[in-house]
Amino acid sequence: MTAMKVLALHGLAALSGVSAARSQQRPLTHQSPLADTVTDTTEKKAIDSEALQGTIKVENLLARAKQLYEIAKLGEDEYNHPTRVIGSKGHTGTLEYIHSALANMSDYYTLEKQPFTAVSGQIYEARLVLGDEVASSAWPMGLTPPTKDRQPVSGNLVLVENEGCEADDYDGDKLKGNIAFILRGSCPFGTKSELAGKNGAVAAVVYNYEDDSVSGTLGTPLKDHVATFGLSGEEAAPVLKKLKSGKTVDTIAYIDSVVEKIVTDNIIAQTIEGDKENCVMLGGHSDSVAEGPGINDDGSGSLTLLEIATQLTKFKVNNCVRFAWWAGEEEGLLGSDYYVYNLPKEENKKIRLFMDYDMLASPNFAYQVYDARNDVNPVGSQELRDLYVDWYTAHGLNYTFIPFDGRSDYDGFIRNGIPGGGIATGAEGIKTKEEEKMFGGKKGDWYDPCYHQLCDDVSNLNLTAWEVNAKLVAHSVATYAKSFEGFPQRVEVDAKVTEGSKTYARSVKYHGGKLFI
Numbered sequence: 001m002t003a004m005k006v007l008a009l010h011g012l013a014a015l016s017g018v019s020a021a022r023s024q025q026r027p028l029t030h031q032s033p034l035a036d037t038v039t040d041t042t043e044k045k046a047i048d049s050e051a052l053q054g055t056i057k058v059e060n061l062l063a064r065a066k067q068l069y070e071i072a073k074l075g076e077d078e079y080n081h082p083t084r085v086i087g088s089k090g091h092t093g094t095l096e097y098i099h100s101a102l103a104n105m106s107d108y109y110t111l112e113k114q115p116f117t118a119v120s121g122q123i124y125e126a127r128l129v130l131g132d133e134v135a136s137s138a139w140p141m142g143l144t145p146p147t148k149d150r151q152p153v154s155g156n157l158v159l160v161e162n163e164g165c166e167a168d169d170y171d172g173d174k175l176k177g178n179i180a181f182i183l184r185g186s187c188p189f190g191t192k193s194e195l196a197g198k199n200g201a202v203a204a205v206v207y208n209y210e211d212d213s214v215s216g217t218l219g220t221p222l223k224d225h226v227a228t229f230g231l232s233g234e235e236a237a238p239v240l241k242k243l244k245s246g247k248t249v250d251t252i253a254y255i256d257s258v259v260e261k262i263v264t265d266n267i268i269a270q271t272i273e274g275d276k277e278n279c280v281m282l283g284g285h286s287d288s289v290a291e292g293p294g295i296n297d298d299g300s301g302s303l304t305l306l307e308i309a310t311q312l313t314k315f316k317v318n319n320c321v322r323f324a325w326w327a328g329e330e331e332g333l334l335g336s337d338y339y340v341y342n343l344p345k346e347e348n349k350k351i352r353l354f355m356d357y358d359m360l361a362s363p364n365f366a367y368q369v370y371d372a373r374n375d376v377n378p379v380g381s382q383e384l385r386d387l388y389v390d391w392y393t394a395h396g397l398n399y400t401f402i403p404f405d406g407r408s409d410y411d412g413f414i415r416n417g418i419p420g421g422g423i424a425t426g427a428e429g430i431k432t433k434e435e436e437k438m439f440g441g442k443k444g445d446w447y448d449p450c451y452h453q454l455c456d457d458v459s460n461l462n463l464t465a466w467e468v469n470a471k472l473v474a475h476s477v478a479t480y481a482k483s484f485e486g487f488p489q490r491v492e493v494d495a496k497v498t499e500g501s502k503t504y505a506r507s508v509k510y511h512g513g514k515l516f517i
């Protein structure tokens with residue numbers, strides 16, 4: 001059944017505007033492949049922003065969104081609903097769709113699949129009992145291992161000193177067979193869980209310094225990680241008081257989870273023409289969360305890239321353009337991290353900037369520009385930010401700045417010295433009264449009320465916002481494909497910086513959609 005569906009989808013693709021656009025480019029008379037190629041290149045127009053923007057049609061974008069939803073349905077067998085989460089048939093179908101579309105443009109792009117091992121966590125059940133109270137704010141961390149034998153474990157709650165970032169903060173004698181109680185802050189949750197595990201704890205609870213609960217992730221699994229919860233500061237306060245006055249708090253911790261390894265692919269396409277020493281790079285993510293089909297997150301971004309990659313073939317570029325479709329973004333930016341980390345130093349230098357396009361059509365949208373600044377981010381990030389600002393301004397549209405705080409795939413780039421930025425339309429944030437005046441929509445609601453849910457389907461797109469933003473993406477590609485004049489030169493970087501490293505000084509708490517510090 002699955003194979004039939006895949007075939008049917010390809011049939012559909014053949015009828016879409018994409019293939020039609022391509023065939024228009026071809027001469028009507030039959031020619032040999034060589035002659036065909038020669039004719040193609042000589043006929044191409046020099047890259048021009050207005051012309052590339054003019055190729056953006058909302059019907060093409062919408063047709064692609066409908067196709068993507070059909071692909072997400074391939075995930076139904078295993079997940080009972082459409083999804084494109086890594087490891088699902090919905091995701092492999094997505095990769096095949098992107099790859100085959102680009103393979104059809106092999107006279108214009110070199111194409112690469114970059115396989116890597118991603119980790120994916122499933123949490124089936126979890127419970128934390130502190131004294132005789134079930135902790136209602138306790139939330140298992142993403143990628144947490146289960147408690148032993150996926151059964152409840154019990155012990156005393158043991159308060160760890162300071163923020164639990166140093167080995168000295170842990171008393172192994174007291175912790176052995178018990179449950180570590182650790183203050184959030186200063187270092188990643190993964191480090192705290194690892195140190196608790198090394199000291200014999202059977203589970204760990206990281207409590208917040210703020211009243212709120214903590215929805216975090218442990219990041220890359222390590223062998224010493226133990227089952228770990230986040231807990232709200234509000235619920236932690238009375239428990240902390242008891243512990244500090246010397247009382248014991250009997251604790252039961254239970255997490256039934258699995259962490260799986262999944263081999264998946266980034267897809268990278270680069271123009272054959274254009275200066276290879278000076279590339280403009282852009283990316284979106286090909287995967288969704290398990291809960292839904294991810295048509296806005298990030299169908300909207302990844303399909304915009306595919307449409308622009310298709311339209312770009314009509315033009316001759318001066319600088320190389322490199323497109324990326326990342327996998328494992330939802331598990332913590334795994335694909336983009338892997339890509340940047342494995343770039344040799346000489347290759348890092350060739351990327352003049354990276355532009356992130358994650359969620360461009362939120363139904364209750366705001367035009368958001370990442371507030372990337374040269375004083376805290378690699379130099380050039382601010383020039384890119386201003387390109388978006390200038391475009392919105394020139395089109396009489398309002399925009400807002402949003403924190404450039406590590407929530408999407410640009411993070412690995414800016415940590416490794418590559419200027420970055422991007423635009424978005426909003427996820428689970430709440431639209432303000434002022435923003436309602438600026439963009440329309442509804443104050444008090446999420447920008448994307450279907451964020452990370454089953455209802456992130458074709459109806460969860462604002463087509464006006466999508467078309468506007470797709471044109472701006474086209475403008476960003478065309479601008480740098482034409483020239484880097486006036487754009488800061490790259491600075492070489494030595495150190496490779498990995499997740500959670502302290503060497504890149506900044507106040508960022510996110511790595512992907514979840515907190516990690």
Ligand SMILES: *[C@@H]1O[C@H](CO)[C@@H](O)[C@H](O)[C@H]1NC(C)=O
Nearest residue numbers: 010013014018097100101104
């Ligand atoms: C690629 O080209 C083949 C052969 O022309 C066609 O059947 C297929 O639909 C195309 N795929 C995409 C995604 O455009």
Ligand SMILES: *[C@@H]1O[C@H](CO)[C@@H](O)[C@H](O)[C@H]1NC(C)=O
Nearest residue numbers: 396397398434437438439440
């Ligand atoms: C921009 O925002 C102002 C309110 O700050 C509003 O009056 C104006 O209509 C908005 N412009 C557009 C194009 O929506």
Ligand SMILES: *[C@@H]1O[C@H](CO)[C@@H](O)[C@H](O)[C@H]1NC(C)=O
Nearest residue numbers: 439440441461462463464465
């Ligand atoms: C998109 O947003 C605009 C501005 O808020 C609104 O006028 C329009 O009705 C929305 N379109 C859809 C399809 O939701």
Ligand SMILES: [Zn+2]
Nearest residue numbers: 297298358359
């Ligand atoms: Zn996303």
